[in-house]
Amino acid sequence: MRMVVILDSGSSDLYFDSAHAATCQTTGEYSCRGGTFSPDDSSTYHVVDPSPAFNTSFGDGSTAEGPFGEDTVGIGDVRIENVQFGVAQEVNATTGYAIGLMGLGYSYNEATQYIYPNMPEVLRDTGVINSRLYSVYLNDLSDISGTILFGGIDTSKYTGELTTLDILPDAISGGISQFITTVTDLSLTSNGQTTDLFTGGSNSIAAYESTDSALPVLLDTGSAAWSMPQSYYREYIAPSFPYIDSYGLCACSHRQDQTTLHLTFGASISIQVPMSDIIVPIYNSTTREPVPYSESEDACAFLIVPAEPTGYGFQTLGDAILRSLYVVFDLDNGQLSLAQAATDNDAGSSSGGDVVAVPSGPGGIASALSSASASDSYVPASSAAASQSWSIAPLVTAASETRDLTATTAGSTIGTATGSAAIPAGARVSDDGVLGVGGSGGDGGSATGGDGGSSTSSGAAAAAVIRGERTAGWGCGSCGMWGSGLVALLGVGLGMGVMI
Structure with a gap:
């Protein structure tokens, strides 16, 4: 089987x-x-x-x-x-x-x-x-292969700095039990012009407060879209993408727009996301054919969606955004390490990549990367790679x-x-x-x-x-x-x- x-x-x-x-x-x-x-x-x-x-x-x-x-x-x-x-x-x-x-x-x-x-x-x-650590590289939407690496990091799968963030504690339990971080800044660049949508949010439990501009998000590889509070969607997303209809659809030609979203996570690292990852084709589930949007255009779905409150203080941030990220999920240390995902050209042609094993304990990622290429830059968490200040769900x-x-x-x-x-x-x-x-x-x-x-x-x-x-x-x-x-x-x- x-x-x-x-x-x-x-x-x-x-x-x-x-x-x-x-x-x-x-x-x-x-x-x-x-x-x-x-x-x-x-x-x-x-x-x-x-x-x-x-x-x-x-x-x-x-x-x-x-x-x-x-x-x-x-x-x-x-x-x-x-x-x-x-x-x-x-x-x-x-x-x-x-x-x-x-x-x-x-x-x-x-x-x-x-x-x-x-x-x-x-x-x-x-x-x-x-x-308890693994790293994920989803790859471009146009590709059909991504990778997950248990216990290690593949330095060929990202570019720039790998930045570690302490996971935000659960708003209900007060402990580290889910992969929650914050989007503290969001901006949009279109035709060479950059517009700040929101900025200056907190990278702390203050982000759960309604008065804070940061968005607590769960990094969820099992979700396709970025679910955003309705108030944020109405104020920032809808005016920026007026071609999105009431069903969350648009003409697929917008996938080629020279528009990029910039998300800053934990007030520490900025990630660029192209429209081609956020706007995706849809197909008739019976005929397997593209769904027409107009006489000359196929329909695409816009994968930032308005969502009702979950009751948990956060929304899910799915693959539409995650495929622009290289993410290291570190359960033992209650941390996430993020970098800009490499493109196919950046990642190189080696099927094995450049894999380094991560040792146990605080500072394991820093230790692993110190043995890798000198060109790999690493930014530790604000806790200086020490133990999380919040309690972490224990190992079973x-x-x-x-x-x-x-x-x-x-x-x-x-x-x-x-x-x-x-x-x-x-x-x-x-x-x-x-x-x-x-x-x-x-x-x-x-x-x-x-x-x-x-x-x-x-x-x-x-x-x-x-x-x-x-x-x-x-x-x-x-x-x-x-x-x-x-x-x-x-x-x-x-x-x-x-x-x-």
């Missing part, structure tokens, strides 16, 4: 769609397109907590429910026994085909009352990586769960393919972003090649991943918007359980 899952920094559980789920028995628009997990086909799978122990929902109304189980899981060339994950026996996909998910957030936010080691903790606990270890986690080198690497070759046929995306017309499922495992990541002995394990495209309803009932999340290739071997 081989599967793909969305890699999601905004959630914490690993789960697969069950082969027995009613949704996965169909071949329609909302069927299971990333492959399915069949407990009957694994001699090593066992139930940890029966249904509905795993019960989760998402912002688009999609839900998944079922038991928690354990089996053998593999990422790249690493094989780990007794990894816990959810099996979605009931799947409700509201905005596109169903696909499993690997949550990479703090285990504090798992969809269960009994917290367990999730994937970042499993990799750390087994010694595959030194700390196998020992605390009386769980025997053992990592070994797999006989063959899972997920070495990149691009559309790594995706099961039913969920495959062509070069122009249109969903392939294939049956649901598919083995996704015919492509070979690639290095599958760095060696585990270096302390940095890289999962071979691709950027997949997922539909989401946008503006009209028969339209589909192609999202932009990272998707990892999974494999499940008979008698071996799940190999991710």
Whole structure:
């Protein structure tokens, strides 16, 4: 069995769609397109907590429910026994085909009352990586491949300074449990003229106050758009982009506008975002054809959207913005490190990149980069790379769960393919972003090649991943918007359980 899952920094559980789920028995628009997990086909799978122990929902109304189980899981060339994950026996996909998910957030936010080691903790606990840390490079919208690197940093994937920011504490719990930072300044450059939209916000818990101009945001690789408070959208975005209609759509010719957004995060680092990443084509979810906007233009979606208050004090900042960023998610130290993402030309042609392993403890990133190229500039957090001043959600270890986690080198690497070759046929995306017309499922495992990541002995394990495209309803009932999340290739071997 081989599967793909969305890699999601905004959630914490690993789960697969069950082969027995009613949704996965169909071949329609909302069927299971990333492959399915069949407990009957694994001699090593066992139930940890029966249904509905795993019960989760998402912002688009999609839900998944079922038991928690354990089996053998593999990422790249690493094989780990007794990894816990959810099996979605009931799947409700509201905005596109169903696909499993690997949550990479703090285990504090798992969809269960009994917290367990999730994937970042499993990799750390087994010694595959030194700390709960991973870095993400989504790549341009026109490309179909991005990367996630567990335990390390690829210095070829960004340009300029890599700047570390302390994560903002949760407004409700008061602790570090989600990847929250602030957008303190926003400006727009069009035809050589720069206009400040808002500026001078706080990079502290003061940003949660209504009187502060900064926007607290959750960096969420599982979301396509930047959800912005309605008041900010009305005051700053709508007047700046008058061609966006009431459905959030526009003519695709605006993708070529010489307009750039400049976002400053944490009052420390400014990132440039081109219109071609914010304005994306949409397709009819039935015919797979572009949706017309006028007689001569196709329709595109504008991926900055007005949103109702969440009740948590922040909104999500998704892939429309994140693909212009190289992001290091450092769970152990409660920090985010950001840089301008490299273009294809900047990133170079080496498939292995320039990977450095990050040691554990405060200052690990600084130590790792000191061994890299002298041209790499690093800016530590205001805390001078010392411990976060706010409490960080603790590591859940196998020992605390009386769980025997053992990592070994797999006989063959899972997920070495990149691009559309790594995706099961039913969920495959062509070069122009249109969903392939294939049956649901598919083995996704015919492509070979690639290095599958760095060696585990270096302390940095890289999962071979691709950027997949997922539909989401946008503006009209028969339209589909192609999202932009990272998707990892999974494999499940008979008698071996799940190999991710």
